[in-house]
Amino acid sequence: MKLRLDDITAEAKETSFAEPESEINRILGQGPVREYRVEGPIAVSVSYYRAGTDLFFRGEIQARTAAVCARCAEEFDASAAGPFRFVLAPKAIGPANEKNLKVDDLEFSLYDGDEIDLSPLVREQIMLSLPTRPLCHEDCRGLCPQCGINLNREMCGCREVRLDSRLAALRMLKVSRP
Numbered sequence: 001m002k003l004r005l006d007d008i009t010a011e012a013k014e015t016s017f018a019e020p021e022s023e024i025n026r027i028l029g030q031g032p033v034r035e036y037r038v039e040g041p042i043a044v045s046v047s048y049y050r051a052g053t054d055l056f057f058r059g060e061i062q063a064r065t066a067a068v069c070a071r072c073a074e075e076f077d078a079s080a081a082g083p084f085r086f087v088l089a090p091k092a093i094g095p096a097n098e099k100n101l102k103v104d105d106l107e108f109s110l111y112d113g114d115e116i117d118l119s120p121l122v123r124e125q126i127m128l129s130l131p132t133r134p135l136c137h138e139d140c141r142g143l144c145p146q147c148g149i150n151l152n153r154e155m156c157g158c159r160e161v162r163l164d165s166r167l168a169a170l171r172m173l174k175v176s177r178p
């Protein structure tokens, strides 16, 4: 999705569009966050305006996303909807502006030329919203380290077996991670 620079005026305008999911899936496939797959076009609604040469965008993104749980390896629906906000400043006067804008704690980028391509910015917002370690549920029990059974669904006999200290340490590690 591209906007012409001339069409971004002091008066706020709104638009919505569907961003194809193919490019973000290609990026996700390369890692480091491989556990996600976007399952359809990303719905974006955005309002935008300019103040001088700075361009302000705010809106909402909805992405139907599937993820693979980091504990039990089951696929689950990790669809996310969330607001975003970012500012673009012209490349030519970037550094000075960057300092001011960072104070406002906004996502900040530079633009160049007479068109603004929103697609990479949308993809970046999606990437930022994905947890690095997806869990199907906060208290997912994961797989039995011995027989591999999904402990969310059934119990196995292995629990009776005393874990050796190394496995116990590993379990502690898993539990303490966020």
Ligand SMILES: [Zn+2]
Pocket (backbone or CB within 6 Å): 069, 070, 071, 072, 073, 074, 135, 136, 137, 140, 141, 142
């Ligand atoms: Zn799980």
Ligand SMILES: [Zn+2]
Pocket (backbone or CB within 6 Å): 144, 145, 146, 147, 148, 149, 156, 157, 158, 159
């Ligand atoms: Zn087991």
